[in-house]
Amino acid sequence: MCSYIVEKAALTGSAAKGRKGWMRIDTANVYYDHPYYSTLDHVLAIDFTNEGEGGRDRVAVELSADSARALVDRILAALASGEVAHAVAAPALAVAAD
Amino acid sequence: MSYYQGLQADVVPFRGHNGDQGEAYYARPTRAGKFPGVVVIHHLPGWCEWTTEVVRKLAHHGYAAISPHLYFREGDKGEAPDDLGARIRAAGGVSDASVMGDVTGAMAYLRAQPNATGKIGVIGFCSGGRHTYLAACTLKGIDAAVDCWGGNVIVDNPKDLNDKRPVAPIDLTEKMSCPLLGIFGNDDANPTADQVNRTEAMLKKFGKNYEFHRYNGAGHAFFDWRRAAYRPEQAMDGWQKVLNFFNRNLAASAANIAAE
Numbered sequence A: 001m002c003s004y005i006v007e008k009a010a011l012t013g014s015a016a017k018g019r020k021g022w023m024r025i026d027t028a029n030v031y032y033d034h035p036y037y038s039t040l041d042h043v044l045a046i047d048f049t050n051e052g053e054g055g056r057d058r059v060a061v062e063l064s065a066d067s068a069r070a071l072v073d074r075i076l077a078a079l080a081s082g083e084v085a086h087a088v089a090a091p092a093l094a095v096a097a098d
Numbered sequence B: 001m002s003y004y005q006g007l008q009a010d011v012v013p014f015r016g017h018n019g020d021q022g023e024a025y026y027a028r029p030t031r032a033g034k035f036p037g038v039v040v041i042h043h044l045p046g047w048c049e050w051t052t053e054v055v056r057k058l059a060h061h062g063y064a065a066i067s068p069h070l071y072f073r074e075g076d077k078g079e080a081p082d083d084l085g086a087r088i089r090a091a092g093g094v095s096d097a098s099v100m101g102d103v104t105g106a107m108a109y110l111r112a113q114p115n116a117t118g119k120i121g122v123i124g125f126c127s128g129g130r131h132t133y134l135a136a137c138t139l140k141g142i143d144a145a146v147d148c149w150g151g152n153v154i155v156d157n158p159k160d161l162n163d164k165r166p167v168a169p170i171d172l173t174e175k176m177s178c179p180l181l182g183i184f185g186n187d188d189a190n191p192t193a194d195q196v197n198r199t200e201a202m203l204k205k206f207g208k209n210y211e212f213h214r215y216n217g218a219g220h221a222f223f224d225w226r227r228a229a230y231r232p233e234q235a236m237d238g239w240q241k242v243l244n245f246f247n248r249n250l251a252a253s254a255a256n257i258a259a260e
Helices: A065-097 B049-060 B081-090 B096-112 B127-138 B169-175 B193-205 B232-250 B254-259
Strands: A007-018 A021-033 A043-049 A058-063 B007-015 B021-029 B035-041 B064-068 B116-125 B144-148 B180-185 B210-215
Touching: A007 A043, A007 A058, A021 B081, A043 A065, A043 B081, A058 A065, A058 B081, B007 B049, B007 B064, B007 B096, B021 B049, B021 B096, B035 B049, B035 B096, B035 B127, B035 B232, B049 B064, B049 B116, B064 B096, B096 B116, B096 B127, B116 B127, B116 B232, B127 B144, B127 B169, B144 B232, B169 B193, B180 B193, B180 B232, B193 B210, B210 B232
Parallel strands: B035 B064, B035 B116, B116 B144, B144 B180, B180 B210
Antiparallel strands: A007 A021, A021 A043, A043 A058, B007 B021, B021 B064
16 A cells, blocks of 8 residues: 655755746655556655745656666766766866966 | 446545544445445555555445545645655554544544434555554544454563553553454564464453454455455455455444345
């Protein structure tokens, strides 16, 4: 049966685009449970919301477990390569500006 | 008379817990006659389209059926039930007291209809199955209850009890006041086959009127045609068990009504 287990991630400086356009988000509610829309038995669901503003709007995804793990891996990879690239780019620009 | 007969479905206002006015999905046969009622308790994700299909299915089979929206208090006008369900989940769900109050209100709505026989059944799925077990043990005036794969009827860790869900339904079994039908998949992780056995042992211990049906090759929510979990053969048999049970306990078959 569905559980009430929800992992909450506090978000800063983040935004998402929902049915009303762009909104600032401060919370990701993450849970692994039966889906609302996906045809899978279980999904990793994430609801991005702004609970500080009542949490009325959300951007929702339902991912298969494999997809969620692959996404976590790609998020970490993108962060790693992106932070390196941008960390390198910033000093290079600074040098060029000198 | 045509083999198939019409039904009417609509969203209706009803008075729930504390007299709060909410909305419910209601369907009934349109032919003349009196019909037993069934309250359909939706699952944790919310008041979904599949729940409305169950309501219409029951009306198709001769019942006046109603599914109260259990989250209406927190919703904005016209808010999608899935968005509302997500918020309710994040807030830890609604309390058992609120759900029992809404089920009581839905039963009162059914009994107030001019075409009601006065007999009332309750059926619930997933968390609604647990709520059904709870209703069978705590509410008066239920004539038949159907628990479809309700998990957390047994609570092994007391830390899982809280203000919203303060009592494990299994601990109320002695108070069960109506016949209970249980439908379960043996591959389900909640309730597990062992938990179903333990629930049955408790029903036996207190001499309750029950029948349990366990299905091999099926897990959780195997009636739900939208999911990979759907098992057509087991679901067809399970629905027949449900309809036979309601027919027997609520005396509602089309044949009975036609004979009146």
